[in-house]
Amino acid sequence: METPLAYYLFVGAVLFVSGIVCMATKRNGIAVLMGVELVLNGANVNFVAFAHYTPLGLDGQIVSLFVIVLAAAEAAVALAIALNFYNNHQTIDVDRGDKLRG
Amino acid sequence: MSNQPLFWIFALLTCGGAVGVVISQNIVRMAFSLIVSLGSTAGLFFLLEADFVGATQLLVYVGGTLVLLIFGVMLTASGPFQQIRVSPGETFLGAAVGLLLLSVIAFTVIDVEWDTLNAARTEASPGAESGNTARAIGLRLVGIPADHEIGVHEGRGGRTGYLLPFEIVSIHLLVVLVGAAYLARAKRRVADGSTGGEN
Numbered sequence: 001m002e003t004p005l006a007y008y009l010f011v012g013a014v015l016f017v018s019g020i021v022c023m024a025t026k027r028n029g030i031a032v033l034m035g036v037e038l039v040l041n042g043a044n045v046n047f048v049a050f051a052h053y054t055p056l057g058l059d060g061q062i063v064s065l066f067v068i069v070l071a072a073a074e075a076a077v078a079l080a081i082a083l084n085f086y087n088n089h090q091t092i093d094v095d096r097g098d099k100l101r102g
Numbered sequence: 103m104s105n106q107p108l109f110w111i112f113a114l115l116t117c118g119g120a121v122g123v124v125i126s127q128n129i130v131r132m133a134f135s136l137i138v139s140l141g142s143t144a145g146l147f148f149l150l151e152a153d154f155v156g157a158t159q160l161l162v163y164v165g166g167t168l169v170l171l172i173f174g175v176m177l178t179a180s181g182p183f184q185q186i187r188v189s190p191g192e193t194f195l196g197a198a199v200g201l202l203l204l205s206v207i208a209f210t211v212i213d214v215e216w217d218t219l220n221a222a223r224t225e226a227s228p229g230a231e232s233g234n235t236a237r238a239i240g241l242r243l244v245g246i247p248a249d250h251e252i253g254v255h256e257g258r259g260g261r262t263g264y265l266l267p268f269e270i271v272s273i274h275l276l277v278v279l280v281g282a283a284y285l286a287r288a289k290r291r292v293a294d295g296s297t298g299g300e301n
Contacts, residue, residue: 071163
């Protein structure tokens with residue numbers, strides 16, 4: 001008895017929703033970044049699950065590899081920005097980053 | 103093939119870690135929950151016979167990205183009296199919206215008949231159950247179909263590989279890392295009296 005595809009999709013959904021809520025409610029900039037990582041990871045679970053359960057074959061796995069690499073790049077840039085923000089504001093609270101308001 | 107207990111273990115660890123990231127207030131505990139969640143996701147990838155993706159997940163995500171995040175936590179640690187708190191109303195609103203979104207996705211997943219896809223898979227590529235995907239992924243990157251897929255996709259014309267996206271992603275990663283190193287270079291300006299001002 002193989003695990004149904006819907007279970008994997010549900011795990012992906014939990015990861016995605018956790019990431020969205022984390023991005024929306026946390027005020028720590030690093031925590032917002034962790035939410036982004038969770039969302040990308042939930043998408044990855046869906047890609048790999050569909051690659052296994054459908055005729056997609058390996059294409060889903062290759063797309064998930066691209067997602068992993070792009071997530072690493074995004075984390076690097078976002079952390080550099082967060083460090084600059086911390087150096088300028090002495091805090092990482094994203095609610096304080098309102099200098100660009102019109 | 104009875105990997106059902108393993109699936110439940112990894113799925114519970116993944117979901118528990120993700121929920122722990124959301125409900126924890128301490129940033130270091132959030133980082134630890136994220137490690138648990140992403141590592142268990144690698145276990146799920148292994149269960150889905152995507153061994154190369156699982157190994158990449160462990161190496162790049164858990165080994166690279168999370169170390170980067172933890173360094174970010176260390177370098178931006180606020181003092182013990184600078185707790186960044188969220189008001190209870192916002193917490194309740196976030197939980198309500200999250201549960202609503204989760205129920206929407208869950209009902210969508212339940213309503214779809216996934217078995218037809220599964221049947222199409224088994225008759226399309228009967229030998230794809232092997233795992234050991236590193237060689238197949240490498241061949242697919244340069245556009246050569248793997249052995250068990252020759253003749254399966256003939257109707258779709260010449261399938262191009264993923265060489266151009268791969269090169270673009272490689273250059274992108276290089277440029278992004280150089281840019282990040284430039285952005286985060288040490289330029290300590292001590293805030294002497296005044297609050298820093300414009301820069």
